[in-house]
Amino acid sequence: xxxxxxxxxxxxxxxxxxxxxxxxxxxxxxxxxxxxxxxxxxxxxxxxxxxxxxxxxxxxxxxxxxxxxxxxxxxxxxxxxxxxxxxxxxxxxxxxxxxxxxxxxxxxxxxxxxxxxxxxxxxxxxxxxxxxxxxxxxxxxxxxxxxxxxxxxxxxxxxxxxxxxxxxxxxxxxxxxxxxxxxxxxxxxxxxxxxxxxxxxxxxxxxxxxxxxxxxxxxxxxxxxxxxxxxxxxxxxxxxxxxxxxxxxxxx
Numbered sequence: 001x002x003x004x005x006x007x008x009x010x011x012x013x014x015x016x017x018x019x020x021x022x023x024x025x026x027x028x029x030x031x032x033x034x035x036x037x038x039x040x041x042x043x044x045x046x047x048x049x050x051x052x053x054x055x056x057x058x059x060x061x062x063x064x065x066x067x068x069x070x071x072x073x074x075x076x077x078x079x080x081x082x083x084x085x086x087x088x089x090x091x092x093x094x095x096x097x098x099x100x101x102x103x104x105x106x107x108x109x110x111x112x113x114x115x116x117x118x119x120x121x122x123x124x125x126x127x128x129x130x131x132x133x134x135x136x137x138x139x140x141x142x143x144x145x146x147x148x149x150x151x152x153x154x155x156x157x158x159x160x161x162x163x164x165x166x167x168x169x170x171x172x173x174x175x176x177x178x179x180x181x182x183x184x185x186x187x188x189x190x191x192x193x194x195x196x197x198x199x200x201x202x203x204x205x206x207x208x209x210x211x212x213x214x215x216x217x218x219x220x221x222x223x224x225x226x227x228x229x230x231x232x233x234x235x236x237x238x239x240x241x242x243x244x245x246x247x248x249x250x251x252x
Contacts, residue, residue, distance in 0.1 A: 021241050025248070029120075031154055036163050036207040038118035039101040042094055043145045043161060044202045045113055046140040046186040052082050053113035053183075054089035054137065060105035060114055068098035069105060090112075092134035097127065112182050115162035122151040163194055163206055200227015 025032060034040075045053045056073020074090035082088035106116055114137075124130045129150060136146050147153050178201065184190040192205035203209065221229075228236065 035119035040120040055085040056087040057091040059108040063108040066098040068095040118157040
């Protein structure tokens with residue numbers, strides 16, 4: 001026979017949450033910062049001189065598992081070339097009713113023409129709006145993504161697009177880890193390289209976060225950094241909670 005005290009079990013859980021830090025925000029007026037490698041809406045990048053990076057090779061369309069990308073290349077006009085190569089992307093469309101944001105198109109692109117921003121909050125009132133054309137995907141003259149009426153862009157959501165693509169060394173060779181091996185982007189310049197496990201990382205430039213510093217409760221005791229153990233670690237966690245509360249009050 002169940003104990004009469006079980007009646008208070010639900011109240012116990014409620015009382016426990018009353019003293020825990022608030023984790024919710026007033027969405028959509030306030031949004032939490034996106035992770036550095038968030039997969040969101042695509043952009044087509046341009047070189048620093050303004051020329052398009054897309055060469056119309058159609059590799060992104062060929063590798064897409066959802067068959068949501070349609071590309072057609074065209075020979076560059078001799079008098080006003082669009083890209084530095086022989087061809088350029090004349091037609092470029094992405095159907096976001098199909099896209100699963102796997103980023104395989106970014107991996108396949110040989111010129112890093114297509115990358116993904118951190119903005120994923122967009123909705124459509126008709127199906128035609130879900131098919132983005134080249135005019136909507138190519139960055140503007142300042143190198144910034146086109147901002148369409150149904151998209152909710154916030155600060156920082158166009159920074160370090162598809163940064164995870166610059167995090168691994170080619171062919172697994174550690175001597176290339178953290179070295180820049182790509183061209184600059186219009187309005188941004190040469191993006192910083194994200195390192196892996198080496199000490200050549202620049203987290204301030206890439207916005208990356210060390211797993212050991214932010215998820216220490218999920219690590220084995222011997223893997224937790226020394227400054228996060230014991231009283232000092234508890235103090236840092238408490239300070240982070242208080243800072244988050246102050247930032248929330250300031251935002252109001």
